Amino acid sequence: MTPTSRPDPHLENVLRRMPDAPAARKKVTSRPGWYRANVEVTRRVYVDRGWFNGLRNFERRKVRAWAVARSVKTAVLCGMSAAEIYGLPILNRNQYENVELCLPERRRPPSRRKWRDHTVYRDKYLAQADIAMVNGVYVTTIPRTYVDILLYHGELEALVFIDGALHERRTTRTELHRYLASRRGQWGIRRARNLLDDATGLAESPYETVARWLLRGVEKQLGITEIVPQAWFSTRSRQGKLQRRRVDLLVNGFLVIEIDGLIKYDERFLQERGVTYRQVMEDERYRERQIQNQGYQVLRLAPGEVWRDLIAKVTEIMKQNPQRVSPKKHFLPWAA
Structure with missing residues (x-):
């Protein structure tokens, strides 16, 4: 796991977490005008409705990913949700809204009935070396995020992500090639290696x-x-x-x-x-x-x-x- 970083102070301040006890939650939400003034991001997290409505779509996705990440105990953000936390560009042509999660090591995802709203678990082995902490939440590393986006969202989405990561110098070709070489033979690695040849790191959008x-x-x-x-x-x-x-x-x-x-x-x-x-x-x-x-x-x-x-x-x-x-x-x- 890579070194940790501090939580994003802005998002920490805007998230409104509900108490665990049902009676305490009811006491909060029963206040006059509560639901008009706040919007549910996850089952236990709300934010100011006016502030949330003023955000761009990619900013809303980041808030939702952040809220889910701060609500789970062991799950790690992956795929496009990890990209949102990194602040790296994604295309998201299909307007994918679910927050993507995976569990460390060989832990299996919970049954679908237990998945939170707007979340999906990816059942794929996640090594500890593939986990980083960014702005206070656990996410997959950039090389692993690149491979996951390729596998679950296609080549173009992955190319947009890694082009942006290279352009913003959040990773290097050497780091990416080293990661792919260490996972040789695994699902999607050959495709990722071939696709990386098309990335320039020069695209500004x-x-x-x-x-x-x-x-x-x-x-x-x-x-x-x-x-x-x-x-x-x-x-x-x-x-x-x-x-x-x-x-x-x-x-x-x-x-x-x-x-x-x-x-x-x-x-x-x-x-x-x-x-x-x-x-x-x-x-x-x-x-x-x-x-x-x-x-x-x-x-x-x-x-x-x-x-x-x-x-x-x-x-x-x-x-x-x-x-x-x-x-x-x-x-x-x-x-x-």
Whole structure:
């Protein structure tokens, strides 16, 4: 087990635990307006309803995972629930809401009738070395979490998670390869090792990983020979200052793909950075024109359009430009 860390003081303060004794619980919940003012996160934990309703979906999932983890005695958060506690990005395309748990060593999960609401137990051996404590709760280590997400949620979900972990330097390729080598022959390890080759650690949002993954699937059909994440371009600010700016993906050296993450336009996000939506949009368009003037083509998509339109639009662009060559005015991420 890895060294422990302190509990998250903010979450510790917002969770409202019910007393164990039925009479004491009834006394608390019978207060006028209790259920209107509070929302049940788990059977024994409540939080302020107004505060909870103001959270984003991923923040609500973290609160629920935290509440469950602080309510169980021996179970360990795993899979996407562990990723939530780490604060690492997950895609969660299927809107999976259950809190995932597993038991240490060879302990078997309780019968399904005893599972708490919105929880699921994974019946898979969990070594003590695969357990860490993060913000005061027990979770699986990042390498083990990566494998579990792959097994229970698929390759794309696992790739998004490990791309984010590498990008935020929460783990290294050396650590991951060492872990996978030590579990050689176990269920899912070969798939995890192969998938790790597709992780770059450069993606700054889950949808950059999604776009790269989708394009990898049609490389041969579309004649794609190169997909570079986070390529750098030299641009100038409105004040004329030379600066280097990154783009999400550069395909075949000429097609720039930019994915407008919704967080950039979130009101709270903008307020924290002291900018307006209009300023962000004007800055992006100004940068885009400079990149186009250097001889590149720019395709800009919203996250939802990545699933629906990415392949069709890239197909059309590649057909229109079968012999197009790169202006070669960009910098590769590892050389910039």
